[in-house]
Amino acid sequence: QVQLQESGPGLVKPSETLSLTCAVSGFSISNVYYWGWIRQPPGKGLEWIASIYDTVNTYYNPSLRGRVTISVDTSKNQFSLKVTSVTAADTAVYYCARHERGLYTPLDSWGQGSLVTVTS
Amino acid sequence: DIVMTQSPDSLAVSLGERATLNCKSSQSVLFTSNNKNYLAWYQQKPGQPPKLLISWASTRESGVPDRFSGSGSGTDFTLTISSLQAEDVAVYYCHHYYNAPLTFGGGTKVEIK
Numbered sequence: 001q002v003q004l005q006e007s008g009p010g011l012v013k014p015s016e017t018l019s020l021t022c023a024v025s026g027f028s029i030s031n032v033y034y035w036g037w038i039r040q041p042p043g044k045g046l047e048w049i050a051s052i053y054d055t056v057n058t059y060y061n062p063s064l065r066g067r068v069t070i071s072v073d074t075s076k077n078q079f080s081l082k083v084t085s086v087t088a089a090d091t092a093v094y095y096c097a098r099h100e101r102g103l104y105t106p107l108d109s110w111g112q113g114s115l116v117t118v119t120s
Numbered sequence: 121d122i123v124m125t126q127s128p129d130s131l132a133v134s135l136g137e138r139a140t141l142n143c144k145s146s147q148s149v150l151f152t153s154n155n156k157n158y159l160a161w162y163q164q165k166p167g168q169p170p171k172l173l174i175s176w177a178s179t180r181e182s183g184v185p186d187r188f189s190g191s192g193s194g195t196d197f198t199l200t201i202s203s204l205q206a207e208d209v210a211v212y213y214c215h216h217y218y219n220a221p222l223t224f225g226g227g228t229k230v231e232i233k
Contacts, residue, residue, distance in 0.1 A: 046170065046213055048222040061221040095169055104217045106160035108181070110169035 002027035004096050004111035012090075012118050018083040020114060022096030029077045034099035036107060037070065037081045039092040049094075051103055052079055059103055086118045122146050122216050126225035132233040139201040141228045143214035148194045151218065158218035161190055161199045164227075165210045173212075174199065206232065 008020035022035070029035065036051035050060045050070040060068055064083070072079040083090055093115050097107040123146040133139045149158045157177035162170035172181050174190035177197055187202045201208055209232060214225040 045226045046215075046224040048224070051222075059220050063221070097169075099217075100175065103220070104158060106172055106175040106215065106217055107162075107170075108172050108175075110171070113169055 002098060002109045004098065004109060006094060006096050006111045006114035008094075008114055008116065010115060010117060012086050012116060013120055014087055014118055015085055018081075018086050018090060018116055018118075020081045020094055020096075020116070021078050022080070022111060023076075023078045024098075025077070027098075029072060029079065030074045033101060034103045034105070035072065035079050036097050036099060038095045038097060038107070038110075039090075040095070040113075041089075041092045047092075049081065049083075051099065053103070057103075088118050090116070091118045092116060121221055122149065122218060122223055124214055124216055124223050124225035126212075126214055126228050128228060129226070130229040130231065132231045133201075133204045134233045135206065136203050137233075139204050139208075139230055141199040141201075141212055141230070143192075143197040143199070143225050145195045145197075145216055149216045149218040150194050157193055157197070158216055159190075159192075159197050160215045160217065161188075162213045162215060163208075163210045164213065170213060201230070204230070204232070 003025045005023045037049040052058045052070045067084045069082045093113040095113045096111045098109040099105045100108045125144045127142045159177045161174040164170045178190045211227045
């Protein structure tokens with residue numbers, strides 16, 4: 001059974017870069033699946049950030065205006081997210097998740113989430 | 121972008137009664153070449169990640185109680201809880217995966233009356 005676990009700093013200063021990693025266990029990240037990041041500001045709804053299959057096949061939400069990079073490290077069975085030039089609006093619980101198969105499939109497994117607070 | 125609109129924002133239902141949650145997409149999420157609706161429903165309890173309940177508008181995930189059912193096609197969808205149980209108190213989100221960007225509805229909070 002696949003398990004996902006987010007890790008990264010809980011506090012980030014404004015204008016700096018937020019970095020998160022999702023460690024995948026019980027399943028090879030090299031299989032034919034897409035992997036994604038979704039965030040949820042406190043008390044609010046869900047926003048898809050980005051998804052990845054491999055270094056070539058990456059998809060981003062245009063709303064984040066090019067501040068986001070998603071990457072995968074198959075040797076460590078993990079994938080990562082970077083968000084640059086953060087502001088208070090980037091404060092959220094960040095979830096990593098697996099797509100059921102391709103990009104246009106539901107998100108069938110989720111990590112527990114990692115709260116990131118942007119504050120000086 | 122496809123906008124997902126859920127109604128109502130919140131819903132209070134007596135134990136054992138039916139709960140009906142609605143989701144409307146700003147454009148069709150039915151892919152005509154395979155006749156599949158690219159629409160999912162998730163349940164999120166406080167402090168937990170979302171849990172996939174229903175995919176492809178009406179396919180119940182393994183282990184999900186059969187009191188949960190999904191219906192609809194094109195732009196209008198419904199999640200029905202046929203007999204509300206205490207453990208069903210949660211926020212429910214609809215989600216389209218028809219194209220990018222993937223988007224979610226604002227959620228419907230289900231409570232016990």
